[in-house]
Amino acid sequence: xxxxxxxxxxxxxxxxxxLINALVGEKVAIVSNxxxxxxxxxxxxxxxxxxxxxxxDTPGIHKPSLRLDSRMNKEAFDVMQGVDVIYLVIDGSVPFxxxxxFVLEAVKNTGLPVFLILNKIDKMEDSKIMKNLLxxxxxxxxxxxxxxxxxxxxxxxxxxxxxxxxxxxxxMLYPAETISDxxxxxxxxxxxxxxILDFTREEIPHASAVRIDNKEFRKNACYIxxxxxxxxxxxxxxxxxxxxxxxxxxxxxxxxDIEKLLGRQVFLExxxxxxxxxxxxxxxxxxxxxxxxxxxxx
Numbered sequence: 597x598x599x600x601x602x603x604x605x606x607x608x609x610x611x612x613x614x615l616i617n618a619l620v621g622e623k624v625a626i627v628s629n630x631x632x633x634x635x636x637x638x639x640x641x642x643x644x645x646x647x648x649x650x651x652x653d654t655p656g657i658h659k660p661s662l663r664l665d666s667r668m669n670k671e672a673f674d675v676m677q678g679v680d681v682i683y684l685v686i687d688g689s690v691p692f693x694x695x696x697x698f699v700l701e702a703v704k705n706t707g708l709p710v711f712l713i714l715n716k717i718d719k720m721e722d723s724k725i726m727k728n729l730l731x732x733x734x735x736x737x738x739x740x741x742x743x744x745x746x747x748x749x750x751x752x753x754x755x756x757x758x759x760x761x762x763x764x765x766x767x768m769l770y771p772a773e774t775i776s777d778x779x780x781x782x783x784x785x786x787x788x789x790x791x792i793l794d795f796t797r798e799e800i801p802h803a804s805a806v807r808i809d810n811k812e813f814r815k816n817a818c819y820i821x822x823x824x825x826x827x828x829x830x831x832x833x834x835x836x837x838x839x840x841x842x843x844x845x846x847x848x849x850x851x852x853d854i855e856k857l858l859g860r861q862v863f864l865e866x867x868x869x870x871x872x873x874x875x876x877x878x879x880x881x882x883x884x885x886x887x888x889x890x891x892x893x894x
Contacts, residue, residue: 598647600763603676605703606685607695608633608656611715615685615746616640616653619756623853624776624783625653626790630801633793635668635886636782637675643772647760650769652679664875664886673702681739681762682710688728688743689719700736709739709762711755718745781808782885783857788822788850788866792835795845800834803827805874805884809867817861820854825871825884835868843868 604612613625613634620640626633638653654675655668676682682703686696703710712732717725725743732738739762742755770777785806793801803826810821824846826835836843843866851864874880 597645597765597768598760598763599649599766599769600680601650601652601678602681602683602759603679604651604653604683604685605672605676605699606656606713607687607699610656610685610687611746612653612656612685613638615683615713615715616651618746618749619649619651619752620775622775623856624778626786626793628790628793628801630793633790635664637671639777641770641774641776642756643768643770643774647756647763648768648770648772649756649759649763662875663878664881667878667881667886676703676706676708679708680764681759682706682708683713684710684738685713685715685746686732687716688714688725689716692731704736710736711740711742711759712738713746713755714741714743715746717743718748779885780857781811784808784811784820784854785822785885787853787857788824788846788864790853791846791850792824794849795842796835800826800831803831803875804835805871805886807884813860817863818854818858819863819865821865821867823867823869825869825874827871827873827875829870832868832870 604616606612613627616625616638617623617627617640620642624640625638634653634655636655640651640653642649642651652675654672660666660669684699684703714725714728729741729743740758785808788806789804792804805825807823807825808820809823812819824835826832847864847866851862854864855862871880874884
């Protein structure tokens, strides 16, 4: 059988997480319309009779302004050194920019087969799709081209079949039933953070982190206590909301997804705490599971 690793690279908000979820057929990475949603390497595993493909979603590569940004970029670059194939995911509906050029140079230097995934074609006219593909082809000799909509495509058989050709012969890397190798606490924290991204605005989504403080399984239920961290005192009342409505909304919606993940009833209790400038401190970035620490369980 064929088995190997595919690194999914691109700018923030290009649709990488949507693509990995669609390829695996389950939600392994959180999705948001806000850039820099993915903060750590996320693996999704597709197993079939003749192959096992490990798709690795990476943080969007971007110009760093904080220590967290630098850690996220480094992790994305490190992932690209340890895979067999790279998918370069491009938002085809926006013009080529310096960010695209930066990411393209990064994948060029790997020496690996690079597939161009021209994403979000649902937002493009047919003539623009062809023009975009031709323009990208001039920039680099990609191994393969795939125009698609990761959000609306129903089948990825062509992409999977072509990817298999580039993978080595080998044994299964994970048990057949494994969908993701992410630590359970990290995945739960990410589901809570996804709701923060969905419901809050301005600087709050990017200034927040989630830490699982306690998790207990009792009979058919799971009791979870988690802390949402923000960077400023002024952000705390916004996260809690008037009469606690925002915090309750985040908890109610996150609980639904956590119950799907764990396959049992969940009781979720959320707290909010201020952790000054946590995105600038390595030990806190690691403690919260970001920038290279996403697969570590406490």
